[in-house]
Amino acid sequence: MASTISFSRRDLLKSGSALIVGFTFGAFNAGHASAQNGKASFDGKPVDGAELDSFLVIHPDSTVTVFTGKVDLGTGLRIAVRQMAAEELGLSVAQVDLVEGDSLLTPDQGRTGGSSGLTQGGVGVRQAAATARQLLIDLAAERLKQPAASLILADGSVRPKSGGQGVKIGDLVGGKRLNYKVNTKVAVKDPSAYTVVGKPLPRPDVPGKCTGTSTYVGDLKLPGMLHGRVIRPPAMGAKLESVDESSIAGIPGVRLVRIKDFLGVVAPNEWAAIKAANTLKAKWTEWSGLPTTEQLPKAVREGKIATEQAGVTRGDAPGAMAVAAKRFSGTYYYPYQGHASMSPSCAVADYRNDTLTVWTGSQSTHLFRLIFSESFGLPADKVRFIYLEGSGCYGQNGHEDAAADAAILSRAVGAPVRLQWMRHDEHGWDPKGPPQLLDIRAGIDAKGNLVAWETETWVPVPIAARGTIPLVGFDSAGITQRQGRWPGSVDENLDPPYTTSNVKVSVHRLQDSPLRPGHVRAPGKVANAFAVESMADELAVAAGEDSVAWRLRNLTDPRAVAVLTKAAELIGWQKRVSPNPKAAVGKMLKGRGVSYVRYRGNENYVAMAMEVLVDPATGKIKVERITCGHDCGLVINPDALKNQIEGSIVQTLSKMLYEEVKLNTSRVTSLDWVSYPVLRFPDVPPIEIALIDRPNEPVMGGGEASLPPVGGALANAIFDATGVRLRTVPFTPERVKAALAAAPQPPSRESARL
Amino acid sequence: MPAYKLRVNGKDTTVDSWDPNQPLLYVLRNELDLHGPRFGCGMGQCGACSVLVDGKPAFGCLTPIKQVAGRSITTLEGLGTPEKPHPIQAAFIAEQAAQCGYCSNGMIMQAKALLDKNPKPTVEQVKQGMQGTLCRCGTHTRIIAAIMRASRA
Numbered sequence: 001m002a003s004t005i006s007f008s009r010r011d012l013l014k015s016g017s018a019l020i021v022g023f024t025f026g027a028f029n030a031g032h033a034s035a036q037n038g039k040a041s042f043d044g045k046p047v048d049g050a051e052l053d054s055f056l057v058i059h060p061d062s063t064v065t066v067f068t069g070k071v072d073l074g075t076g077l078r079i080a081v082r083q084m085a086a087e088e089l090g091l092s093v094a095q096v097d098l099v100e101g102d103s104l105l106t107p108d109q110g111r112t113g114g115s116s117g118l119t120q121g122g123v124g125v126r127q128a129a130a131t132a133r134q135l136l137i138d139l140a141a142e143r144l145k146q147p148a149a150s151l152i153l154a155d156g157s158v159r160p161k162s163g164g165q166g167v168k169i170g171d172l173v174g175g176k177r178l179n180y181k182v183n184t185k186v187a188v189k190d191p192s193a194y195t196v197v198g199k200p201l202p203r204p205d206v207p208g209k210c211t212g213t214s215t216y217v218g219d220l221k222l223p224g225m226l227h228g229r230v231i232r233p234p235a236m237g238a239k240l241e242s243v244d245e246s247s248i249a250g251i252p253g254v255r256l257v258r259i260k261d262f263l264g265v266v267a268p269n270e271w272a273a274i275k276a277a278n279t280l281k282a283k284w285t286e287w288s289g290l291p292t293t294e295q296l297p298k299a300v301r302e303g304k305i306a307t308e309q310a311g312v313t314r315g316d317a318p319g320a321m322a323v324a325a326k327r328f329s330g331t332y333y334y335p336y337q338g339h340a341s342m343s344p345s346c347a348v349a350d351y352r353n354d355t356l357t358v359w360t361g362s363q364s365t366h367l368f369r370l371i372f373s374e375s376f377g378l379p380a381d382k383v384r385f386i387y388l389e390g391s392g393c394y395g396q397n398g399h400e401d402a403a404a405d406a407a408i409l410s411r412a413v414g415a416p417v418r419l420q421w422m423r424h425d426e427h428g429w430d431p432k433g434p435p436q437l438l439d440i441r442a443g444i445d446a447k448g449n450l451v452a453w454e455t456e457t458w459v460p461v462p463i464a465a466r467g468t469i470p471l472v473g474f475d476s477a478g479i480t481q482r483q484g485r486w487p488g489s490v491d492e493n494l495d496p497p498y499t500t501s502n503v504k505v506s507v508h509r510l511q512d513s514p515l516r517p518g519h520v521r522a523p524g525k526v527a528n529a530f531a532v533e534s535m536a537d538e539l540a541v542a543a544g545e546d547s548v549a550w551r552l553r554n555l556t557d558p559r560a561v562a563v564l565t566k567a568a569e570l571i572g573w574q575k576r577v578s579p580n581p582k583a584a585v586g587k588m589l590k591g592r593g594v595s596y597v598r599y600r601g602n603e604n605y606v607a608m609a610m611e612v613l614v615d616p617a618t619g620k621i622k623v624e625r626i627t628c629g630h631d632c633g634l635v636i637n638p639d640a641l642k643n644q645i646e647g648s649i650v651q652t653l654s655k656m657l658y659e660e661v662k663l664n665t666s667r668v669t670s671l672d673w674v675s676y677p678v679l680r681f682p683d684v685p686p687i688e689i690a691l692i693d694r695p696n697e698p699v700m701g702g703g704e705a706s707l708p709p710v711g712g713a714l715a716n717a718i719f720d721a722t723g724v725r726l727r728t729v730p731f732t733p734e735r736v737k738a739a740l741a742a743a744p745q746p747p748s749r750e751s752a753r754l
Numbered sequence: 755m756p757a758y759k760l761r762v763n764g765k766d767t768t769v770d771s772w773d774p775n776q777p778l779l780y781v782l783r784n785e786l787d788l789h790g791p792r793f794g795c796g797m798g799q800c801g802a803c804s805v806l807v808d809g810k811p812a813f814g815c816l817t818p819i820k821q822v823a824g825r826s827i828t829t830l831e832g833l834g835t836p837e838k839p840h841p842i843q844a845a846f847i848a849e850q851a852a853q854c855g856y857c858s859n860g861m862i863m864q865a866k867a868l869l870d871k872n873p874k875p876t877v878e879q880v881k882q883g884m885q886g887t888l889c890r891c892g893t894h895t896r897i898i899a900a901i902m903r904a905s906r907a
Contacts, residue, residue: 212791269784271780643853681881
């Protein structure tokens, strides 16, 4: 395969600000790597994870290109991985280039999911870079005729520690392959000697994003490229009966593509494709197989159980519950939510001569290369997936579906196709985070100690298969694909992180899922931790204790104690029992709340504190301030990490306050930003974050862990303000008003309601 | 095909459009290769396509090409370059006020319009002034900081 492929800088033709990619038939279109990178030749480069050459190329000018299968989704991976490589190689980040997520050029390091960008991608590159450092020192030892132990690698050269003439790494390698295995036991640099890792270096992609010069997948332009749009049925399971092609006769250059129930249009002009998709008259069968938004909670509770999964089990929770001095219970509901990416998903596909190249914002280019090769019956080495940034996705959004649509259209018309979904496609058809229903019961003894905890939850059963989320285009076009299902690890953080000897977690795995479930950032754990931390807070109040003090009393891990203490300290936490005895501030009610989550039970330590104002007249919640203590072990880039944490917090506030996918019996009805509102600027509070850097601990991912604590801190702050516990998400003004009206108000809060 | 004369980022240009109602967004992106403005919703609900028409903010996705004939259009590229960024762009870069960056065009163009009208806004005025422009990655706090930084520049 490698012998037929060649890349070089001259294939990259720049025309104004447009990126035009050179083109050859037969093999993969040359220059595709350059669309992402633009540097040097990587002829026949290996991608096998055991080979050092798979991870890095040392150029004659002593700069290095690093290759990772993980991708930067706006998450800062692009700078962090450079820092990890530069550190081991004795270079600055400016001397390290990065190629990400190109199935032909990068090692397969798995999906960029589960916050694994650094823990798998970065750590893999670091290991390779450390191997390369050792190799370079050995090569220099031979060249300089000095013992390896007397040499160091720094500033792009290997030189004697004692000073004197060194040799540049580009000269040592001489533009050749390293032909060396990655040493999985190699010693990496001691954190105490770090000069690049741990620095808040700016991300290389930000200037381009702020000046319109970066290349997103939707910016790619290929010679002869057509623009495509798909037309999805008005009811999700509807079949296509007939199409009236004359309805688009007046629109120039449009070609209709109909394959079974797949319906699309292509045109040389994008607006023509859009207009044709909007105008086309098609007749679909009736279909109504969905529960409505209102019916969903009941449908989930009464859904057919596929399997019963035992979660965390310790001691005898039912037995302890039976003899508890006081028992508490709560039912929590979290709705369908989408990724609601800023860009409707987009992909460019070139399917000609039994060769398929796809440019995509997918988190999983290696995986989808295999899926597409299976579905199209192409040998794997005839399919290439190249990552280019899409807009933020927070799990698998519509990127891969758009890739399937683009590939189907390209194959049908024999030309490269840029396919973009419309807003209603994205809101209507992206894989959604499934609704979650939780019943929690807890018992305390006479002294207020937690003695029994039970969580029950109802979530879709996962079905193992490559890819795990079937793509809409393949299904509608009758193209074979494995029918899996993967809602993400929604069964985590269902037990309290606090000392308790009797715990029982039951996960009822549902046979059916009305919409295609997907994994949306910190899957399941946003809801689970909201429920668990709400109940934990209820127990603290019942014990007559301050919410921070109760948590600290029930935590033993010093890292947990440290983040919680920090979050409380930053917000100026005053010790007292909730609810707030002096809640009334004018016509508003003021409260504060806290929560703590050990992400997935064994990863990051995150604590959050929040101050809120609740307007009892309108039901509107205003978050005034948020503080966060965060420990993810070794911090690679503190500023990029803080950006992720801030984003996680704001995004989760949006989920808790606004977001709910609406359904009727046929389809999703919340198809725009009015019917699916998200948080806007006026709702964004100041956020203060304390990173607790632990350089000698393993790095953990920073992309998800600070979502789960948000819901608990918010709900607990609302309780502190109002004396009312909200258990159904989102906390819309209507729900808040209804909850306040249903609850008796203590006198301290009455004044604000007048 | 009808031709339209526009002034784009300070340069006179003529573009053809088969449909006089073709939104400016597609003309800028596909005919003039200006990729700053982006397609987000096509309904003027998110701001990702924002441009300035005669200095005033407009949604490229809703502005028919026929309406901007003879007008002066500024896109993100017209403000500055990576080497010579506009002070607002420089402030966004300094604050690292982007994640996926798909909204960055709308944020910067709307911030430009806001600061043109009110060069020294309060944080609250920035929040109110920017509320029509959506960000999904939750970069809001940095965007606010960047606009405040630009207002001091």
